[in-house]
Amino acid sequence: MRKKIAAGNWKMNKTFGEAVELAKGIVEQNIPSDVTVVLGVPSLYLNKINGIAEANDNVFVSAQNAHQELSGAYTGETSVVMLQSIGIPYVILGHSERREYNCETPELLKHKVRTALDNGMEVIFCCGESLDIRKADNQEEYVRNQIKGSLEGLSKEDMKKVVIAYEPIWAIGTGETASPQQAQDMHRSIREYLADMFDAEVAENTAILYGGSVKPSNAEEIFGQIDVDGGLVGGASMKVDSFTEIINSFS
Ligand code: 13P
DSSP states (O other): OOOEEEEEEOTTOOOHHHHHHHHHHHHTSOOOTTEEEEEEOOGGGHHHHHHHHTTSTTEEEEESOOOSSSSSSOTTOOOHHHHHHTTOOEEEEOOHHHHHHSOOOHHHHHHHHHHHHHTTOEEEEEEOOOHHHHHTTOHHHHHHHHHHHHHTTOOHHHHTTEEEEEOOGGGSSSSOOOOHHHHHHHHHHHHHHHHHHSOHHHHHHOOEEEESSOOHHHHHHHHTSTTOOEEEESGGGSSHHHHHHHHTTOO
């Protein structure tokens, strides 16, 4: 059985006090035993929020990025060794905002994924097309290339530690969501591609999350699609009530 995952990405939001309050509100919830909750926390707060998450066996903390090197003269960066040293289990890599604003290429992300996996972290690898690509109906090929560019060469063992998050850029923070059918079609395409790249077992066991304007009113229908194993949620993960509703949207 694949994991069911409700992941939040707080991006560059929240003061320290607000972040603590939000995390405390989430860990207090009665989370279904088969749902894994991941909180994508600003790096400055990771250690504190990780301590709070310990109170709930279903809640885990994720960094939103990590550097491809283990240490060195990279001012302002965070390495996976640092993340590991404070017990952070997950890292989000390849978010479209980092690809766009920080020029993260598939090659760079391949390096980051390798470094993260080699150092014991689980990776939430993001992919997704722009509106132009969707309009040209090239989205499946584009996303497959993103996956090929960064995940090719991983072993089946590595893939046990990889979660894929499909986040169409046109649906991020816009209020416009992919329809449940559009999400299902892409998730199926990704799963078929994983079967080609690796094998049927990897395809069957890899969790694929949908991200892009997930909210309490649409989560149940999206999560109900056969190849959708949960969500990576921005805006609606930053309030206890709405994220709790989303956590409870798995059937
Ligand atoms: P929104 O849920 O705010 O659209 O953000 C999605 C996202 O980018 C999560 O990583």
